[in-house]
Amino acid sequence: MMKRALLTGVGGYLPERVVSNAELSASLDTSDEWIRERTGIAQRHVAGAHETAAFMATAAARAALRMAGAAAGDVDAIILATSTPDQAFPATALRVQAMLGVTRGFGFDLSAACCGFIYALSVADGMIRVGQAEGVLVIGSEVYSRILDWQDRGTCVLFGDGAGAVFLQAAGPAVEPAARGVLSTHLHAQGTLGDILYVDGAVGQRDRPGTLVMNGREVFRHAVTRLAEAVDEALVANGLQRRDVDWLVPHQANLRIIDAMGRKLGLPAERVVVTVDRHANTSAASVPLALAEAVADGRIRRGDLVLMEALGGGLTWGSALVRM
Ligand code: UT7
Secondary structure, three states: OOOEEEEEEEEEEOOEEEEEEHHHHHOOOOHHHHHHHHOOOOOEOOOOOOOOOOHHHHHHHHHHHHHOOHHHHHHOEEEOOOOOOOOOOOOHHHHHHHHHHHOOOEEEOOOHHHHHHHHHHHHHHHHHHOOOOOEEEEEEEHHHHHOOOOOOOHOOOOEEOOEEEEEEEEEEEOOOOOOOOEEEEEEEEEEHHHHHEEEOOOOOOOOOOOEEOOOHHHHHHHHHHHHHHHHHHHHHHOOHHHHHHHHEOOOEOOHHHHHHHHHHHOHHHHEEEOOOHOOOOOOHHHHHHHOOOOOOOOOOOOOOEEEEEEEOOOEEEEEEEEEO
């Protein structure tokens, strides 16, 4: 009988430095009004030199383990979603493993851009279901401030840095829909759309570390369509109705996309977790950071049905349905 992955802890980390729209508009041809109206973003956190993907991931992971009442010895695997790793290798996940004092098991990084956390959660869930691991840290950690072209107003105002983590633990076999844990994940990708959102370089390309390039309008168009499909797919697969969903925890790219998904589910605004106003788009960290905030402030409680969705460069997109 397959095991169920329970989400027993969640935590986040945001860099100390906050950069407002006003601060950006002092050196860039943009305005607080434009950024707020088109995206809902008012500010973002920007990492200092010491706040690397590994540093922030470790802080978020510690918070998740603390909430779960778990210790380093309970961690079998660390799956870290990032597009901005500290180094090409070792995997940032293994830097985190070392900093946490985990001395066994395994870990690796996963690259799926803004959908990275959903992908990592899906891989972890599969490993727990088949008995390959019992305790898995799933982390999204990003320092997009290091890959942004700070002269490009079309992209640099949209992103922020941060990390979010969840701890998944194996529970006994449970097949009834009301049971807690990860109920389903659905992953999608379309590589032919790789050129509408990408980084034009990498450590594998000599002298080209790369900066982020995006055709915002095209990504927006695909996001609204694909995410709406993903929401339906998750509900149909679980035999659930829209009204069964207690919380939408969406990827935080643009408030207009988030609102569209909330309306699609017929959820009142207060049932949709929004952090984009304060965090901007933290890519793979955005969903676990939003989840961490809503759990910490008592909105999301044990037994609640939470639908997460994200879309990012690749294109990659998908959903995760979790009963807390
Ligand atoms: O996380 C991965 C997924 N990413 C997303 O989902 C992002 C999806 N896309 C978006 O959120 C939106 O497309 C953006 C927020 C990126 C852009 O909003 P938009 O309403 O699609 O604006 P636009 O790109 O069509 O640009 C409208 C105008 C342009 O000027 P013209 O050509 O109409 O004169 C831009 O040059 O706004 C201008 N513009 C700006 N103006 C002031 C673009 N960026 C800025 C800026 N400040 N920062």
